Amino acid sequence: MTPAIKMLEKYKIKYEILKFEHDPLDQSFANEAAEKLNLQAEQVFKTLLVDVDGVLHVAVLPATRQVDLKAFAKACKGKKAMLADTKKAQNTTGYLIGGISPFAQKKCLNTLLHCDAKRFETIYVSAGKRGLEVAVAPSVINKLCNATLGDF
Numbered sequence: 330m331t332p333a334i335k336m337l338e339k340y341k342i343k344y345e346i347l348k349f350e351h352d353p354l355d356q357s358f359a360n361e362a363a364e365k366l367n368l369q370a371e372q373v374f375k376t377l378l379v380d381v382d383g384v385l386h387v388a389v390l391p392a393t394r395q396v397d398l399k400a401f402a403k404a405c406k407g408k409k410a411m412l413a414d415t416k417k418a419q420n421t422t423g424y425l426i427g428g429i430s431p432f433a434q435k436k437c438l439n440t441l442l443h444c445d446a447k448r449f450e451t452i453y454v455s456a457g458k459r460g461l462e463v464a465v466a467p468s469v470i471n472k473l474c475n476a477t478l479g480d481f
Contacts, residue, residue, distance in 0.1 A: 331457030332423065332433035337465070340473060344465050347453065351427070351460035358427035359392030362453065362462050371445065373453045373462070376429045378413035378421065378438075381405045385413055385421055388481065389431050389454065389470060390443035401481040404441055430457040431474050440476040442467065447478065 330338075337344045349365035351358075359375035362368070370392045377388045381402050388396050402410035415426050423435035431440060431454055446452050446467035454470070456463040470476045 331430065331461065333430035333455070333457035333463065336433040336473065337463065337469075342465065342469050342473070344463050344469075346456060347462045347464065349460050349462075356427070357392075358455070358459065362455075363392055366453075366462065368453055372449050372451070374443070374446065376431050376455055378418040378429070379410050380413045380417075381407035381410045385417070385436075385438050387431060387434070387438045387440040387474070387476075388443070389440065389446075389474075389476065390481070391445050394443065394445070397481050401441065401479070404477075404479040404481050405439065424455070424457055425459065428455050428457055428459040428461070430455045430463070431470055431476070432463075433457070437475075440470070440474040441479040441481060442470050442474075442476040444478045444480045446470070 355361045363370040363373040373392045398410040453462045
């Protein structure tokens with residue numbers, strides 16, 4: 330059981346776990362999850378760490394989108410944004426790239442959830458391990474991660 334799943338259990342959140350066999354050669358983790366689980370890619374959300382003016386933030390966005398770094402920086406009231414270094418992302422969250430969950434990260438970071446999440450009753454995010462997704466209502470991310478909605 331991952332820290333993300335333990336957190337959902339602790340707060341008595343309704344969720345569903347979905348598993349698939351991760352291909353170590355596939356580095357498009359959220360798209361791989363959508364494909365192998367027969368889900369709409371727009372409904373599978375990836376979790377990225379973004380450095381805004383030297384401060385890490387969490388971006389949760391659909392697998393079909395690329396983070397607009399300029400818009401993300403603006404949403405964080407910053408000037409310049411770039412994707413965080415892999416090692417820094419892993420050390421900060423406690424999860425491996427491709428398995429970073431928005432839930433139960435080692436450090437509490439400012440989290441932005443892409444506004445596309447409002448289109449769905451349920452979205453899929455990493456459960457904290459490659460090949461493991463969790464289905465939750467978007468409001469769960471807002472509640473447990475203190476996330477704000479944004480268009481980035």
